[in-house]
Amino acid sequence: MPGTWKAAYDAEEVEPVNCPLCQATTSVQLGQEWSLNIVQCTGCSLVYITPRLREPEKNYWGDKEAALRKYGPIFAGLRPHNRDRGYEDHLARIRALKPTGRLLDIGTHCGFFLRTARNQGWDLYGIEPSPTNAALAREHFGLNVQTGYLEDGAFPAEFFDVVTLIDVLEHVPTPVTLLQTVRRVLKPGGLLFVKVPNVHWNLLKYRLLSKSPWRGSFDFFDGREHVVQYSQATLTKLLAQAGLQVQSFHVPRPVQTGAWWRKVGRAGAWNLARVAFF
Numbered sequence: 627m628p629g630t631w632k633a634a635y636d637a638e639e640v641e642p643v644n645c646p647l648c649q650a651t652t653s654v655q656l657g658q659e660w661s662l663n664i665v666q667c668t669g670c671s672l673v674y675i676t677p678r679l680r681e682p683e684k685n686y687w688g689d690k691e692a693a694l695r696k697y698g699p700i701f702a703g704l705r706p707h708n709r710d711r712g713y714e715d716h717l718a719r720i721r722a723l724k725p726t727g728r729l730l731d732i733g734t735h736c737g738f739f740l741r742t743a744r745n746q747g748w749d750l751y752g753i754e755p756s757p758t759n760a761a762l763a764r765e766h767f768g769l770n771v772q773t774g775y776l777e778d779g780a781f782p783a784e785f786f787d788v789v790t791l792i793d794v795l796e797h798v799p800t801p802v803t804l805l806q807t808v809r810r811v812l813k814p815g816g817l818l819f820v821k822v823p824n825v826h827w828n829l830l831k832y833r834l835l836s837k838s839p840w841r842g843s844f845d846f847f848d849g850r851e852h853v854v855q856y857s858q859a860t861l862t863k864l865l866a867q868a869g870l871q872v873q874s875f876h877v878p879r880p881v882q883t884g885a886w887w888r889k890v891g892r893a894g895a896w897n898l899a900r901v902a903f904f
Contacts, residue, residue: 631685631850634661640677646801646854647672647864657832662849664832670863673825673855675847682851683797686735687756694762697736701766712878713742713792716819719876720788721746724817727787732776732808733794737763740771748788753780777803781811790819796852805868818870821878823848825855 640662644651650669653676657664666673679685699705707713716739720729726747731740734752736759743750744767752771754760760773772780789808798804808818832846847855856864862872 632660635679639679641680642677643674643799645669645672646674646799647860647867656829657836657847659845659847659849664847664849664855670860671857672860672863673829673857675849675853675855678799678853679850682799682853683755685851686759686797688758690758690762693736693758697762700738701736701762707738709738710742713739715878716790716792716821717743717746720790720817720819723873724788727813728785729788729790730781730786730811731790731792732804733791733797734763734769734771735759737767737769737771739790739792740769741767751781751786776807776811783810784813785811786816787813788817788819792819792821795820796822796848796854796856799853801854801864802867805865805870809869817873818865820861820865822856822861823852824877825857825860828855 645653645667648667648670650667652668653665653674654668655663655665656673662675662678664673665676694701697707700707727749728751729743729748730751730753731743732753734740734754735756737752740750740752740763750770752760752763752769753774753776754763754771755773755775757773760771763769763771774780789812791808795801795804805818812818828847836846858875865872
């Protein structure tokens with residue numbers, strides 16, 4: 627059932643899919659995690675998961691009690707979120723290009739990014755498919771967050787100056803459809819900010835460590851939830867197909883959690899990625 631990770635999945639729990647970008651039916655397998663195949667499209671080079679879990683995004687829906695146990699101190703203002711520093715960096719980049727106007731955060735979860743964006747010059751909106759998470763964002767942060775999907779048509783055309791997709795697009799099974807809807811709700815000259823994992827980094831980790839004694843400690847692709855894996859090239863193709871144009875790329879700071887050696891490793895990897903991928 628959604629919300630429960632497993633080491634392997636039965637046929638009825640997964641679904642085979644064509645390439646989410648070009649709909650090609652042929653691919654080559656790059657790896658496998660949790661019985662899910664990581665493949666690369668032979669037509670457009672997009673890396674994606676097939677077969678993939680059915681409705682993988684619902685693993686984030688959860689229940690209110692579990693969310694309060696996990697995030698209660700953050701809701702109460704007693705401690706920061708471990709992504710706050712990254713959120714501030716994102717907002718600084720956005721503010722340099724679009725310092726005012728209406729900002730929509732898609733897949734806003736419990737509202738942690740939007741609560742960081744308050745009082746910075748934008749009129750804030752959010753949309754979140756999980757009824758529980760959307761309600762928590764409204765209840766604890768007083769945010770204007772609607773429950774549902776952007777494709778449901780909750781907003782008029784050319785309404786937003788900024789749209790953000792932060793750690794969301796990799797979860798979306800139909801990214802072209804979503805981005806076409808983003809383009810519809812963006813004003814002419816509007817800004818879309820996207821944050822996704824870099825598939826080349828995931829592939830590097832997989833090739834270096836997949837046969838190591840520590841293999842079981844890693845989830846290289848997060849394939850149970852990240853159903854599409856992007857590179858700069860394939861993300862550019864995806865955005866172009868939706869009528870959007872890339873202005874710039876950058877490597878964001880890592881989310882720092884866990885033991886000190888993990889934090890040191892992530893910091894070193896971040897600096898390496900900044901050199902290797904840009």
